[in-house]
Amino acid sequence: MAAVDVLEILSPGILASVQDTGRLGFGQIGVAPSGAADAYACRIGNLLVGNLENAAALEITLMGFQARFRCEAVFTITGADLQPSLNGNPIPLWSVLRARPGDILDLPSPVCGCRAYLSVGGGFHIPAVMGSRSTNIGAGFGGHAGRALRAGDLLRGRGPEHHMHFAERSLPDTLKPVYTSDWVLRVLPGPQNDQFSSSGRAQFYATTYMVSGASDRTGVRLDGPAIPKIAGAPDSILSEGILGGAVQVPGDGKPIILMNETVTGGYRKIAVVIAADLPLLGQIAPGDTVRFQETGLSEARELLRGVEAALQWVRKYVSV
Amino acid sequence: MRPEIRHLGDRGLLVELGAGIDPTVNNRVQRLHQILARENLYGVVETVPAYGSLLVVYDPLQAAPEALALQIEDLCEFDAADEPEELHRLIEVPVVYGGEDGPDLDAVAAYHGLTDEEVIRLHTGTAYRVYMIGFTPGFPYMGQLPEALDTPRRETPRTHIPKGSVAIAQRQTGIYPVVSPGGWQIIGRTPLELFDPLQNKPSLMVMGDEVRFTSITAEEAAQWPR
Numbered sequence: 035m036a037a038v039d040v041l042e043i044l045s046p047g048i049l050a051s052v053q054d055t056g057r058l059g060f061g062q063i064g065v066a067p068s069g070a071a072d073a074y075a076c077r078i079g080n081l082l083v084g085n086l087e088n089a090a091a092l093e094i095t096l097m098g099f100q101a102r103f104r105c106e107a108v109f110t111i112t113g114a115d116l117q118p119s120l121n122g123n124p125i126p127l128w129s130v131l132r133a134r135p136g137d138i139l140d141l142p143s144p145v146c147g148c149r150a151y152l153s154v155g156g157g158f159h160i161p162a163v164m165g166s167r168s169t170n171i172g173a174g175f176g177g178h179a180g181r182a183l184r185a186g187d188l189l190r191g192r193g194p195e196h197h198m199h200f201a202e203r204s205l206p207d208t209l210k211p212v213y214t215s216d217w218v219l220r221v222l223p224g225p226q227n228d229q230f231s232s233s234g235r236a237q238f239y240a241t242t243y244m245v246s247g248a249s250d251r252t253g254v255r256l257d258g259p260a261i262p263k264i265a266g267a268p269d270s271i272l273s274e275g276i277l278g279g280a281v282q283v284p285g286d287g288k289p290i291i292l293m294n295e296t297v298t299g300g301y302r303k304i305a306v307v308i309a310a311d312l313p314l315l316g317q318i319a320p321g322d323t324v325r326f327q328e329t330g331l332s333e334a335r336e337l338l339r340g341v342e343a344a345l346q347w348v349r350k351y352v353s354v
Numbered sequence: 355m356r357p358e359i360r361h362l363g364d365r366g367l368l369v370e371l372g373a374g375i376d377p378t379v380n381n382r383v384q385r386l387h388q389i390l391a392r393e394n395l396y397g398v399v400e401t402v403p404a405y406g407s408l409l410v411v412y413d414p415l416q417a418a419p420e421a422l423a424l425q426i427e428d429l430c431e432f433d434a435a436d437e438p439e440e441l442h443r444l445i446e447v448p449v450v451y452g453g454e455d456g457p458d459l460d461a462v463a464a465y466h467g468l469t470d471e472e473v474i475r476l477h478t479g480t481a482y483r484v485y486m487i488g489f490t491p492g493f494p495y496m497g498q499l500p501e502a503l504d505t506p507r508r509e510t511p512r513t514h515i516p517k518g519s520v521a522i523a524q525r526q527t528g529i530y531p532v533v534s535p536g537g538w539q540i541i542g543r544t545p546l547e548l549f550d551p552l553q554n555k556p557s558l559m560v561m562g563d564e565v566r567f568t569s570i571t572a573e574e575a576a577q578w579p580r
Contacts, residue, residue, distance in 0.1 A: 058399060058400065059399070059400045060400075060491075060556070061400055061401075061402035061409070061411070062387070062400070062401065062402055062403060062487065062560070062561065063487050063491065063492060063549075063556060063557035063560065064487040064488050064489060064490055064491045064492055064493050064549075064557065065491045065551075065556070163551050163552065164551050164556060170491070172490065172532075172534065173490055173491045173532045173534075173549070173551075174532060174533070175551040176551070221363075222361060222363050222364060223361075224362075224363075225360035225361065225362050225368050272373075272374070272375070272404070272405045272406060273404055273405060273486065273488055273489075273495065274368060274404040274405075274406075274407045274409065275362075275366070275368065275402030275403075275404055275407065275408070275409025275411075275488075276362070276409070277362055277363060277365055277366050277409070277411065279363055279365075280362065280363065297402060297488055297489075298402070298404055298486065298488030298489060303362070306361075306362055306363030306364075306366075307363065308363060308364050309363070309364050309365050309414055331361070331364055331419060331420075334363075334364040334414070335364065335414055335415070338364070338414055338415060339415065342415060
């Protein structure tokens with residue numbers, strides 16, 4: 035099917051990039067997954083407009099995004115509430131809407147959450163690199179031209195004719211995630227948990243951390259009292275494989291929650307955010323607060339089953 | 355041998371097969387990495403080898419970590435002295451040492467009381483093992499550097515290291531395949547392409563490869579086939 039011009043970026047805002055569910059399986063050659071920081075919102079958005087769950091969507095950060103539709107389209111915005119509007123009229127999140135050629139989409143500033151996702155029915159025409167359409171911004175490949183989006187970029191796509199009937203669908207309220215600015219993340223003890231003193235660990239779970247402005251797609255950086263390590267332990271350990279959600283503690287004692295842009299690391303992990311809570315990491319904004327709550331492996335599995343059940347419900351809902 | 359297995363949250367198991375930067379330990383990691391690739395255990399998504407550990411990433415809805423850990427333990431019952439199943443490849447890496455390509459060469463030489471030529475002779479005089487790929491796509495962590503070149507990292511990391519830069523830190527040497535920040539001492543630059551995501555095998559090097567550096571001139575580098 036011929037590709038048509040779908041969307042022209044007028045302003046990318048702080049950061050906008052093409053992401054899907056990530057580039058998996060290349061950790062052994064140092065390639066991180068990348069992908070949507072809030073994979074739940076991204077997957078739901080794609081499902082609502084009738085795309086494959088791992089289709090390419092636009093990840094839009096905090097504020098200042100503006101784009102013009104170049105063809106008739108069905109689209110949805112999921113994730114953070116950045117006060118989206120179409121031609122100046124406020125539009126709902128998690129709902130499939132129609133756009134006409136020339137319509138202007140604005141996502142000016144955040145009410146809650148950090149990253150919004152724009153999915154269009156029929157998808158964006160982005161070549162897969164190493165099995166994924168995600169932009170690896172650090173290494174400069176994948177996504178649109180291997181980089182974050184810029185004003186003037188023109189995204190092409192399949193066109194909406196087979197997706198128009200998805201318009202007017204919206205996600206039931208019960209399946210919409212609740213965003214806050216005071217986050218509680220559920221974690222399991224990290225692999226080097228025993229290399230922090232018991233008082234250091236107690237302090238970690240008792241502290242309400244401030245989210246630093248230095249946070250980005252690589253990780254959520256936290257400000258708070260330094261976590262002491264046990265006496266005599268060096269600042270770093272021998273590099274080992276790492277996953278998104280790992281809470282590492284570098285030499286200055288201030289924890290960093292890693293996201294999906296890192297494959298190996300040489301700092302101790304005091305805790306690891308459970309898989310069910312990983313999508314929340316994409317919605318934590320500078321100035322928010324974060325607390326950690328310890329849980330167990332079987333609880334973590336039940337919570338993840340709950341997330342997958344929600345997605346399964348959406349798959350059925352959109353298929354009829 | 356019996357590994358130490360630690361949980362990395364509810365998606366990963368870190369299988370520790372020994373301590374330190376040690377070829378015998380790294381052989382075990384490579385061996386287990388290969389065994390798991392062959393066994394294709396249900397629910398295992400990928401494995402990420404490092405110096406002394408293998409990260410086994412699994413789908414928590416498909417694999418129960420406690421059972422998976424026991425399966426991995428059973429698969430570690432190989433002879434610790436056994437070599438990995440594939441022969442190590444030898445890769446020759448041409449390097450333009452010093453000048454703009456290796457801005458820290460003079461400082462490294464001065465730190466050890468050596469001449470630039472002596473540093474180059476030491477760096478090219480050893481075959482290195484690729485212990486792991488990490489940090490950025492295709493970045494090989496190689497060792498051991500001769501003791502006479504054991505150099506600390508730079509006090510202030512650089513924010514922009516050119517692609518192809520050849521660097522040393524402590525007893526390790528590495529190559530920056532893509533532009534990135536970094537704190538290692540830059541002693542030269544190679545015209546080789548270490549990472550190309552459009553190739554069938556995107557990374558020039560993989561764990562277990564053997565690497566030798568050779569010194570070339572800037573003119574030779576400019577004409578190096580890509």
